[in-house]
Amino acid sequence: MTYLVRHSIASVLVLIFCTVFFLESLNYPASAARLPQILIILVALLAIGMFIEAFIKNKKTDVKSAVKKEAEKINVKRVVLFTILIALYIILIDVIGYFIVTPVFLFVAMTYLRATKVYMALILSIGFTVFIYGLFSMFLNIPLPMGIFS
Amino acid sequence: MKTVNFKKMFLTMFMFTLILVLAACGSEGADGASNFPNNSITVIQGFDPGGGSDQLAQVTQPHLQESLGVSFTNEYVPGAAGAVGWTRLAQQSENDGYTISITNSPMLMTNYIMNSEITYSLEDFEPIANVVTDPGIIVVPEDSEFDTYEEFATYLEENPGELNASNSGVGGDDFFTQLKWMEETGLEMELIPYEGDGPSWQAAAGGDVDASFNNLGVVYPQVSEGNLKPLVVFSEERIESIPDVPTAKELGLDLVSGSSRGYSAPAGIPEEAKQTLIDAFAQLEDNAEFKESLENLALPMDLKLGEDYASYLQAEEEAAAELWENVKDQYEQ
Amino acid sequence: MNDIMTGLINVLSIDSLFFIALGMALGIFVGSMPGLSATMAIAILLPLTYSMDPANGISMLASLYMGGMYGGSILAILLRTPGTPAAAATVLDGYIMTENGQAGRALGISLISGLVGGVIGSIVLLSIAPFLGRVALNIGALEMFAVAVLGITIISSLSAGSVIKGLMSGSLGLLISLMGMHAITGIPRFTFGSIYLFDGISFVVALIGLFSIPQALKLIEKDQELVKASKIKDKILPPWRLIIGQRLNLLRSSLIGVITGLIPGTGGDTASWFSYNEAKRFSREKEKFGTGHVEGLVAPESANNAVVGGALVPTITLGVPGSSTTAVLLGGLMIHGIMPGPTLMTEHADVAYTLLWAVLISCIFLFFIGLLYTKVAVGITRIPGRVLAPIIVLLCVVGTFAVQNSMVDVMIMFGFGILGYFMDKLSIPVAPLVVGMILGGMLDTSLHQSLLIGDGSWGVFLTSPVAVILLVIALISVLQSTPLFGKVAALFKK
Incomplete structure (x- = not known):
């Protein structure tokens, strides 16, 4: 698995998690929902940020080869x-x-x-x-x- | 794991195993005879060790052990204000009398009144005996401008909603005491929930809030030292340790409230087992040593046996359900 | 003054010393096992103390508390398996030292730091406890909120590598900590209909999973051994030079520990992260943190033992438990017929001062018993990883079950284990998640309470000088991590 693919999967998973939690938080009264909702949005934005970061880093070939090298050793x-x-x-x-x-x-x-x-x-x-x-x-x-x- | 090589590790374990096998052989015995109890009794506790329930268990169970002749094992199953433990008692424990639980009122009932996810109800329990009731009390900081309940009430009458009071958490006994009190007097106060009795009185002592609805047993050391001033106590009669503090009844309020702790079994336990347990609790009534240890904890004994305890819980349930019905809109939207 | 001397004489009796040693040995052992805590051990031992002299019984339990705080670090250093939440920060540099073949050295530094922290904490306890007790009472919702905000700034300094990943991990931790019954409205949040989630996810349970399960998997994922065996002749005790060099760090971290212990509701878990952060802030070698750096090990280790002294201050002077362990201890005093609270120091001065001395004396036993235990434990590094991995799993499973007697917890632990493993693989740091989980609940509750107290106005925080100071420090911390600050600082240096 390449560096970018791994991070894409992770970002998607985090976004799914955020969606589930956000939908659930809509059932709560405002005072109980406020802080969790802020955090959910923050996590979602950072997950997108992580994807972008991985995308940029991926262009540098050294990251790719370094990751590949390490991955091979794992059984x-x-x-x-x-x-x-x-x-x-x-x-x-x-x-x-x-x-x-x-x-x-x-x-x-x-x-x-x-x-x-x-x-x-x-x-x-x-x-x-x-x-x-x-x-x-x-x-x-x-x-x-x-x-x-x- | 501590040993350096396998041989040593093996040897240590072998010795350990040997000791255990020997120990196990020694403790075998006790097969199913008919007389209850002939085996140790498990007490499910819905709270952490060291809390109020555990304290009660630590002082009560040695005496029960003496009169019943079997040992008691505590099983701590904390979670959801006791609901995890009580659900286990109601739905997953055998109703043979060998598994009982410490039940707190009104927490036992308010749990399922307030949360539909909690699926047990009072019918799933066979109340054995109530042991203590810690009466509710209103305390204010030592430097508070109020010295008596009258001053406090008059101020609130003139400035409704101006003062705030801490309680031990939404759904706790102090929360319901305060609701009952507001309903009874028509006075208004802001409720500020804390996580437990301790943080609640500390907020009052530190001056964060104007008053705290709390329990006598919890705040007594602070009251006797002068860190907190008691205004009124919600007990039937005046309390010996604080003779100058009026009861709500004396002040013309029909309000007795507090936090009770007792023992219950799952519904449908054998009649014989139930009676044996009740008899064991009845003996606590005249046990001087037991009384003294309760006094040390500043917990007033309030023995209610069998049917008495059942009807008491029933009444508490109705009161709490009615109160919650009135205010729940503010909490669930 | 007389009472103080009576207390000292009481403690120095043979049976009292014996019980302190016993408590220490048990504490270190229980503390080192994941899931088992000093709190649990005290609750179990409590009935045994009924027949004992109250002073002896309580001394034993206090010594056990001290031992438990230290013991948590042993497996944190050796196996990346923190025995207590207070030892989570120890993993960061302590375990890396083990991977580098310096297990013995790391354990020695941890022991000495724990000893120094414990002694500083007990001295504070013995000398100025009554004065500090009042301080503890004045820490209310406003101050708690400021402490939580300050704590959250730690997240950014733990985000080595990628700031985005660090912040995501931290926010996720905060979010997870909000699961469970909302303290203010009573609404169960993110419980998805299960009463097992009403109290949210137990921090200890998540922690065991996050650190230990990934470690078990890492031990077997490659063909070669992950950890270099420590040499048999490896010296455990660090040279004096090193300790002297760390004197400022030791003192600062211990004081942070004492203060954190003092605040009801915060304990070793918070103190160790705060001190780690401060050690990094004042260090000249910031970049070395997280790579097996001595300063990063000294800080949390001295702080979490200093917590013991701090947490006992409000317990003894006010009857307010400074941590969950002291709450059980408090229950123990009451069952012995000693009402904790303001009257303890006057009416039961003999017991109170015996206890205070016992805490100090227990540090001596901490050193000797700890050294003994450490010398044996270091042998773990010579056991092959593939033998250790299944055993770590076993310890995690039974340890987690013991926390709340719940199989659901074990499954949650395993879930967090998988999460932790993949976070490692994606180099998303786990530490910010842990810090977020510690502080989230505190942040939410204290914010709501503060706003209720201040009738909804945010200006209420300005009424507390302590809160203002802490919030300003938090602001500076945030600014410090932005590039702008570096430029301004550089200007001044010229």
Whole structure:
């Protein structure tokens, strides 16, 4: 993705966000709506400003090549999959509960990332699950999402 | 995570696991017998730890624990002036008596009266007992030109809307006290909402506002030190700690108002469990130690059990709904 | 005077020292974990203190507060995961030092700065608390508004690279902070029908997401390691020369911390940004801020520990909590039968002065226990990033859940994590967003209250000298960042 494309997408997303918020703010009485509306307009203008800035900078070739160089080093697939894994973890911890989901998440993540040897990943994931449980629930008496165990 | 290498980390965790397993084995036991209660009781608190609700829990629950023989666990679910916690009690908690909540009046009712997004209502609750009521009070700065309620009222009669008063927030008990008071007396004052009782009295003590509608328990230390002058208290009878301050009733106003805190369960809990809980609260009545700790907090005990508490909440709900109906146009447009 | 000595003797007893040390160790640990805060730990420990001597119990809790304020920085420096909101500004220069292989040095500087800040705060508390208490009471809506405006000018100085991006990030932060029930009209704003958004987005929750999740992703996105391991022999304590060189910065930042702590409703999170900004304003090497610069680490670290002393001033003298942590502490005093407020210093002078001394003594433990903890923690830099990444995620999830016992918060945290990651990729600075989120609510509420007090007239701000001074400083800050100011200044230099 080029420098300009990235910034265009970002600007559009910010503008969509501003539109949603602005429409919502029309329902409020004037005194509650004033400040948010000023800010929404400000954000929208700055988003357009960001696009223009990116457009101008894009003409300078050095920016382009520098960005390209950096982008190549990132393993996009790994980042995306890890993010999905985190999302799954958050969804499932609510349904099934901390105890089953946490060690599975840690183990799968560490194995997938080839962080360490498989047996070590297993030990670490179970170890940390129990460690955090002991720390939160038993020592500090702070609740954990227990899901079906609650 | 603190350890330097994996072996050490592993060893530490292994030891920890071992300890936990041992600990877990020790605490097993207690299976489902019929007598209530045979397991710990969870108290959902709709506010942050350290707030007024938590204070009540800290002084009340040790005594309940003694008479019921089970422990109490606090679960803090703050948000939306208590509504997040109360929604959880009303809609997501088992009605077996093992989950109860501290319920604040009028906050419990004003939440759903004022916001259609809040979907619980009084029918979803089984009120167990009210414990304290902190009466409303009007205080003015120490250097205020008003020394008595009469001077204050006379000035307002001659200059309607000239003075402003802080309250603890739109929808809070002081907000409704002030509305009731304006309706009862026909006087007009500007309402300035703050975020809580503390900032509200501080605005009065710092001279930002002319008066504050507040609660006795909150401002008592300031009153006794002379930072604030009390004009009138909205209690049934005169309060021992401030014997010179008249009640609104004495001054010919039909107005008793304040902020109450008690305990409620979800609707439909077993009759036996309900009665056991009510009995436990009834014992607080003659508990000298409990009374003393309430006095330390400057909170007047106001024990209302079962049906009494239910009808009290019912009456508060009607009053708040009516008041809100009259003024809501100023707030929602 | 007698009471002061009694307090000192009380504190120096063996059991009192033991509890202060215990509170400190717990505080540092709890503070270092994202989501877990000193406030939470105090609330949990409170019932345990019932059976203790009130002075000991309260000393332990105050020491825990001090420890928590320091502890937040440890993982902020090592993992870009601030343990408390007060440590967010520490990330800016502290974490960069870690990336450069100077983790040990950064932790050492943070420890010394925290120690200096803590001591300055406690000295103020011990010496002139009763006088300052009155000052706190006179800070009303007008002054709060001026403080918020001054704070917002920080945004422009944090906008390194592109001013447009910085301002956008800041305005977005302000906007996000307005979500939730409007304090003045009671209208729920931008809640989209969900009661979970009635209180808006919890700042702590957003902060955990904004810093930690992007860090977890960054640790695994490339094949080589992001962080250079600190050498085992890396000296933690900085040389005297460095500390002496920072004396002005330390003093200024600590005073900012004390004053911010004093104001009810503002605490470490605000103080650290203010002091960072001022350190930059007075620095000769402005351009080095954000690249692992010592001054940028010293400022927030000394300020957030100085907050402890400041926040306790109104708590003890008036019964007005100067921060959320002192609010819980206040509740603790009351349950011990000690009514906080104006009478505390006279009726319960023994407890009050024991507490004041305990805060000072706790700084000594801060140093030793902090040093110990730091020496162990620095080992984290030797753990491979791919092992750390899943563990950071785990800590974020359970830590966020603990804040309000809410799964919705965890999802919001994750959402902010994704946002933070893409902001990094587009080089939109995150810091202005954070500052905006801290100040937005304060700005909105105090503005409305001021206008209500002044019957709708903006002239009401002229009635408060403090507000006028702060607003003028804010104006100068804005002018300073425009090119015009540079030209005028250059003229004078000739």
